[in-house]
Amino acid sequence: MKVAVVGVTGLVGTVMCRVLEERNLPIDTFIPVASARSVGKPVKFRGEQYAVVSMEDAIAARPDIAIFSAGGSTSLEYAPKFAEAGTTVIDNSSAWRMDPGKKLVVPEINAHELAETDKIIANPNCSTIQLVMALAPLHQAYGLKRVVISTYQSFTGTGMKAVKQYQLEKKGYEPDQAEMAYNYPIFENCLPHCDIFLENDYTKEEMKLVNETRKILGDQAIGLTATAVRVPVHGGHSESVNVEFHTAYDIGEVRRLLAETPGVEIVDNLANNQYPMPLFAKDKDSVFVGRIRRDESTENGLNLWVVADNLRKGAATNAVQIAEYLLQHRLVGKAQATS
Numbered sequence: 001m002k003v004a005v006v007g008v009t010g011l012v013g014t015v016m017c018r019v020l021e022e023r024n025l026p027i028d029t030f031i032p033v034a035s036a037r038s039v040g041k042p043v044k045f046r047g048e049q050y051a052v053v054s055m056e057d058a059i060a061a062r063p064d065i066a067i068f069s070a071g072g073s074t075s076l077e078y079a080p081k082f083a084e085a086g087t088t089v090i091d092n093s094s095a096w097r098m099d100p101g102k103k104l105v106v107p108e109i110n111a112h113e114l115a116e117t118d119k120i121i122a123n124p125n126c127s128t129i130q131l132v133m134a135l136a137p138l139h140q141a142y143g144l145k146r147v148v149i150s151t152y153q154s155f156t157g158t159g160m161k162a163v164k165q166y167q168l169e170k171k172g173y174e175p176d177q178a179e180m181a182y183n184y185p186i187f188e189n190c191l192p193h194c195d196i197f198l199e200n201d202y203t204k205e206e207m208k209l210v211n212e213t214r215k216i217l218g219d220q221a222i223g224l225t226a227t228a229v230r231v232p233v234h235g236g237h238s239e240s241v242n243v244e245f246h247t248a249y250d251i252g253e254v255r256r257l258l259a260e261t262p263g264v265e266i267v268d269n270l271a272n273n274q275y276p277m278p279l280f281a282k283d284k285d286s287v288f289v290g291r292i293r294r295d296e297s298t299e300n301g302l303n304l305w306v307v308a309d310n311l312r313k314g315a316a317t318n319a320v321q322i323a324e325y326l327l328q329h330r331l332v333g334k335a336q337a338t339s
């Protein structure tokens with residue numbers, strides 16, 4: 001099995017390598033890929049040193065799987081070229097997620113939709129993955145009518161430049177324009193501005209939560225609205241999630257359903273002040289759910305607090321789980337490119 005990691009020098013790329021090592025995929029050939037700036041740079045994988053290669057060299061090597069985390073424009077340009085060479089691309093950017101011909105996959109929820117002909121598979125947005133992990137079992141049981149989400153998102157979701165901006169500001173240094181990932185300081189600040197503003201006055205991140213959730217859960221009728229906020233936090237994204245169901249629910253059953261969901265862990269022991277927090281979600285693969293309580297202002301309403309490491313389940317782990325599913329179900333290697 002030949003596996004390429006595209007964007008290997010980036011934040012998500014680095015975590016992807018770690019997750020690939022941990023989960024012990026049967027990789028014979030590892031191909032680290034980044035921009036022309038990084039070609040030749042050393043990358044460690046399973047204790048061995050590799051040199052970063054260019055996109056062109058990676059395509060020529062015809063990997064079975066290429067996991068991309070190198071930004072939307074790189075994916076738009078290169079994912080089809082890899083696919084044409086017979087590679088199955090798992091893409092972490094937003095480039096293909098809403099393409100009706102591409103699957104948007106959270107393995108625990110909809111990996112069964114994958115077929116051998118899917119040559120470009122989209123990994124959802126980090127804040128969407130943790131949201132749908134908590135919502136999917138509840139949607140199945142009670143039907144989601146409306147969901148209101150407020151996010152508290154780690155700056156690590158913006159990539160290496162944002163981490164450097166935070167570190168400089170924390171040291172008391174004022175970064176110059178070229179060193180800033182955001183319009184404003186992120187240290188000791190909250191930015192209600194994740195990704196770009198759109199014509200409807202929402203941010204692209206907020207609309208990803210709306211549109212990607214509907215696509216993954218396969219239900220365009222779910223009402224969703226979001227406010228996405230970038231916070232000076234390292235370990236993961238947190239979400240306040242207010243839900244209204246179509247049917248009545250029992251809070252004990254909600255807890256049971258969430259507790260039985262693979263990949264979800266309940267942390268909700270108020271007597272001991274236990275609830276999910278990004279500091280403790282860091283480096284973990286689970287989605288942590290707590291503060292589970294009835295919304296007393298409306299019928300069939302529920303409040304949740306959902307936390308996950310955005311670089312792991314929100315990006316790298318989810319992508320590697322897709323690769324695992326493809327391998328386990330023999331969906332890579334032989335197919336002709338159809339998309």
Ligand code: A2P
Binds near residue numbers: 034037055074
């Ligand atoms: P490079 O380090 O050579 O710039 P992050 O989101 O953490 O900033 O990481 C982005 C990743 O995407 C990096 O590995 C970066 O490589 C890679 N990348 C950016 N542009 C391209 C490109 N045009 N082709 C291949 N890789 C790219």
